[in-house]
Amino acid sequence: MDTKDVLVVGAGPVGLTAACQLARLGVTVRVVDKLDRPTTESRAVTVHARSMEMLAPLGALPRMMARGRRVDGLAMVDGPTGRTRARIDFAEVPSRYPFLLDIAQPDSEAVLGERAAELGIVVERGVELTALTQDDDGVEVTLRSGDRDERTERVGWVVGADGGHSPTRHLVGARLEGDFHGQTFAMADVEVDTDLSRDTIRMFTHADGMGIFFPLLDTRARIMFFVDPPGPDAGDPTLEQIRTLADARMGGRLRVHDPRWLTYFEIHHAQVPRYRHGRVLLAGDAAHIHSPAGAQGMNTGIQDAANLGWKLALVARGRADAALLDSYHDERHPVGADVVRTTTALTSVGTASGAAASVRDAALFLVGHAHRLGDALAAKTAEVTIAYRHSALSVQHGGHPRGPVRAGDHAPDPDGLRRADGSAVTVEQLLATPGLLLLARTDEADTVDALRRELGDLGRVVQVVPAAGPAAGDDVVVDPDGVVAARYGLSPEGLALVRPDGYLGLVADTADADLVRRYLTDTLGVAEPATR
Numbered sequence: 001m002d003t004k005d006v007l008v009v010g011a012g013p014v015g016l017t018a019a020c021q022l023a024r025l026g027v028t029v030r031v032v033d034k035l036d037r038p039t040t041e042s043r044a045v046t047v048h049a050r051s052m053e054m055l056a057p058l059g060a061l062p063r064m065m066a067r068g069r070r071v072d073g074l075a076m077v078d079g080p081t082g083r084t085r086a087r088i089d090f091a092e093v094p095s096r097y098p099f100l101l102d103i104a105q106p107d108s109e110a111v112l113g114e115r116a117a118e119l120g121i122v123v124e125r126g127v128e129l130t131a132l133t134q135d136d137d138g139v140e141v142t143l144r145s146g147d148r149d150e151r152t153e154r155v156g157w158v159v160g161a162d163g164g165h166s167p168t169r170h171l172v173g174a175r176l177e178g179d180f181h182g183q184t185f186a187m188a189d190v191e192v193d194t195d196l197s198r199d200t201i202r203m204f205t206h207a208d209g210m211g212i213f214f215p216l217l218d219t220r221a222r223i224m225f226f227v228d229p230p231g232p233d234a235g236d237p238t239l240e241q242i243r244t245l246a247d248a249r250m251g252g253r254l255r256v257h258d259p260r261w262l263t264y265f266e267i268h269h270a271q272v273p274r275y276r277h278g279r280v281l282l283a284g285d286a287a288h289i290h291s292p293a294g295a296q297g298m299n300t301g302i303q304d305a306a307n308l309g310w311k312l313a314l315v316a317r318g319r320a321d322a323a324l325l326d327s328y329h330d331e332r333h334p335v336g337a338d339v340v341r342t343t344t345a346l347t348s349v350g351t352a353s354g355a356a357a358s359v360r361d362a363a364l365f366l367v368g369h370a371h372r373l374g375d376a377l378a379a380k381t382a383e384v385t386i387a388y389r390h391s392a393l394s395v396q397h398g399g400h401p402r403g404p405v406r407a408g409d410h411a412p413d414p415d416g417l418r419r420a421d422g423s424a425v426t427v428e429q430l431l432a433t434p435g436l437l438l439l440a441r442t443d444e445a446d447t448v449d450a451l452r453r454e455l456g457d458l459g460r461v462v463q464v465v466p467a468a469g470p471a472a473g474d475d476v477v478v479d480p481d482g483v484v485a486a487r488y489g490l491s492p493e494g495l496a497l498v499r500p501d502g503y504l505g506l507v508a509d510t511a512d513a514d515l516v517r518r519y520l521t522d523t524l525g526v527a528e529p530a531t532r
Ligand SMILES: Cc1cc2nc3c(=O)[nH]c(=O)nc-3n(C[C@H](O)[C@H](O)[C@H](O)COP(=O)(O)OP(=O)(O)OC[C@H]3O[C@@H](n4cnc5c(N)ncnc54)[C@H](O)[C@@H]3O)c2cc1C
Pocket: 009, 010, 011, 012, 013, 014, 015, 032, 033, 034, 035, 042, 043, 044, 045, 046, 105, 127, 128, 129, 130, 161, 162, 163, 164, 166, 167, 168, 263, 264, 265, 283, 284, 285, 286, 292, 295, 296, 297, 298, 299, 301
């Protein structure tokens, strides 16, 4: 294996997302997983708006939607009476995807696996990473396949996406830091007969502990309950125990049968201090573990992978300095820390009893009746509030400080854009072309040429114009109503450089090619003159 190549350890949702992102950006990537076949455990069952925005350009989202259920809101229900105390609707989440997608993790993984195969990746199953050492030029990895001998190989970079017990994390000497005395859930992947609508995730409050109902496809559902730790020899919960919990805590509205997976799950809240260890990058559960409350785990990991993928692609292909990878830690570690904090707080709220439960119930009443608060909570849960304004990669030139967006925000994706042939187009569709996307609002052909020379093969310049001229081609987008000007604050001229993960790297109120050159060389560390 060439030392420019990347080894992804773990073919879970995070490893597969990273591998797809790397492969479509031209990196030779290899994926190993110690399991002989993919997991059948449903585990993470909710995909949030920000993850969907990233999975769409990757070409995975429509297939995931076909295998999942669209859910419009979250409701807090009083378990004993069945009365809804508060409801959070996702309709106002500022995204193309103002809803939640409930899909069992094996289905998400199957779609990502299909996508990886289309990109030429063969997941090597039954192959386990057992040792790793690195030097300035590469990483020596030892891989064990079943009973066969271990073999040592050299790779350029390693993405440790090998889950909560991550051997990669252990091998680079990193440790999770946090709280390892978590609460316990009883979880069930079952068929459910109920008169409750299946467009809502319901959290049933109860003095003995919360119960949560996630509707999946057809009559399938994930239900889970906070319970006392079952004891070391308890084994998995039985269907009868799950039925008893559902009857007691969910007002008798759910009849459960035909279990696929029943388990106890003890939650911990912890994170590694550093995501980058030289040529080894940790992502997903390998870097942070927390409660499933808020369903943030897999989503945070998928977004780690999207953030890391394009940076590692530039570095692995020798196009950018390895220092670019430090921004992966700088941008994603605070996000992970916030998720650990928030899910810890949510879990405490969910398990509150006595006076604390009364405070929670009063707060729920407030959330249910203050729509702005509900919308803010929905946006936070959907992860669309994540931005990197303080990142060294976010460069803003001009523009009003309180303009609609700043560098570091997620790129707006307004309706109203057209291709030169008149058909509708979105920023998300433009991002399906691998690489950086430079939206240039200018009428000057020379300016566009200069921008193209600077960006070279690192991405695509799309000229945004108010009306299509006769010679307009694929790289022209028509914006008759000025939605780009309004949503990006680019008026009358300007540019926005959108990173492959959908965030704005450079925003400028002038379409100056020099700014692009400086951004690439000074900010991203792209080697000059590259292939222009
Ligand atoms: C029992 C359980 C229930 C959960 N429930 C929820 C939930 O309800 N909601 C939620 O949001 N999240 C839940 N999670 C968490 C969620 O599953 C994770 O956040 C998500 O899977 C993270 O994806 P990942 O790719 O980082 O890791 P994983 O999905 O764990 O994938 C890691 C992969 O690495 C492989 N691997 C490990 N070691 C090696 C090695 N040495 N060599 C090669 N391969 C290796 C593993 O076989 C595995 O396939 C649950 C997790 C568990 C374990």
